[in-house]
Amino acid sequence: MHSMAELEPISGDFTGKSIISIDQFMANDVEVVMTETKAMAEMVDSRGCYDLLKGKVVANLFYEASTRTFLSFEAAAKRLGAATISTQGVEFSSISKGESLQDTIRTVDQYADTVALRHSEKGAAAKAASVSNVPIINGGDGIGEHPTQALLDLYTINSKFNGMEDLTITMVGDLKHGRTVHSLARLLGKYKTQINYVSPEQLSMPRNIVEELRDKVVQFETTDLGEVLNDTDVLYVTRIQKERFDYPEEYELHKEAYVVDAEIMEKLDPNSIVLHPLPRVGEIHPEIDKDPRAAYFQQVKNGMYVRMGLLALVNGKSIRY
Numbered sequence: 001m002h003s004m005a006e007l008e009p010i011s012g013d014f015t016g017k018s019i020i021s022i023d024q025f026m027a028n029d030v031e032v033v034m035t036e037t038k039a040m041a042e043m044v045d046s047r048g049c050y051d052l053l054k055g056k057v058v059a060n061l062f063y064e065a066s067t068r069t070f071l072s073f074e075a076a077a078k079r080l081g082a083a084t085i086s087t088q089g090v091e092f093s094s095i096s097k098g099e100s101l102q103d104t105i106r107t108v109d110q111y112a113d114t115v116a117l118r119h120s121e122k123g124a125a126a127k128a129a130s131v132s133n134v135p136i137i138n139g140g141d142g143i144g145e146h147p148t149q150a151l152l153d154l155y156t157i158n159s160k161f162n163g164m165e166d167l168t169i170t171m172v173g174d175l176k177h178g179r180t181v182h183s184l185a186r187l188l189g190k191y192k193t194q195i196n197y198v199s200p201e202q203l204s205m206p207r208n209i210v211e212e213l214r215d216k217v218v219q220f221e222t223t224d225l226g227e228v229l230n231d232t233d234v235l236y237v238t239r240i241q242k243e244r245f246d247y248p249e250e251y252e253l254h255k256e257a258y259v260v261d262a263e264i265m266e267k268l269d270p271n272s273i274v275l276h277p278l279p280r281v282g283e284i285h286p287e288i289d290k291d292p293r294a295a296y297f298q299q300v301k302n303g304m305y306v307r308m309g310l311l312a313l314v315n316g317k318s319i320r321y
């Protein structure tokens, strides 16, 4: 085991590396994750589980609310035969006594071979990785990034469209605070795509990300969802991130900014798909769930496959050999 530099490029070798940001990935590295994920999906379909990580321990440290990311890391580890040690919430952890994140990580890396971390502070995963002797996988760091979500989003898009070339992805909602769209935009930047950003002006995609992608993809910003509906292959809906606002009135002002209903679906291409990282709190009417274009629950399943793939790769394993 070796100590980890911040934002170490993957460069074709995942073994022992932390997964903090999409910036660590080149297109080839993403391909490796996609191939491994597909192999995991096939394995789960055919036999359910496989002891690739038998004898390994995965720690899930979740200091912010989570259902899917937490449980899918649990399920992913267990389907590969690893044991899990997990904690949710700060209340019962030494953090509530004032322990630093660094000291918590220096403790947990004595017990586990991989740590999945969710934390309320942007940059927390990088900070954890800088002191950890085992790979840290960023399960969401405040308004920062959510790389495993972006990879599962990409996997879902890829499985529908057989590649990314020339697709137009419309991201709608709270693009300022939504870490999933921060990571997904960076990931889409590696392909010849167009990204439409639809948000209230106050909740627009951070300028540094738009700037980063300026020469890589076509980007278009608007407050009007109707303007881009007929030029959308993937409608990526996000929640207005209530917990990130300084003032409740600000949240109240924006909470129903965009709601996907039957009328919107009618204007959307029959070959498009609708994604959402979930949880939804009203942005997509439940009546849409039976529409064949609604892919957000398939997306949930893909999350487990992607995390199985990543857990295998950072532990130096592959289900394909």
Ligand code: NCD
Binding pocket: 068, 069, 140, 146, 149, 179, 180, 238, 239, 277, 278, 279
């Ligand atoms: C997202 C998150 O936590 O960033 N959820 C998830 O991990 N699937 C999205 C959100 O909370 O809105």
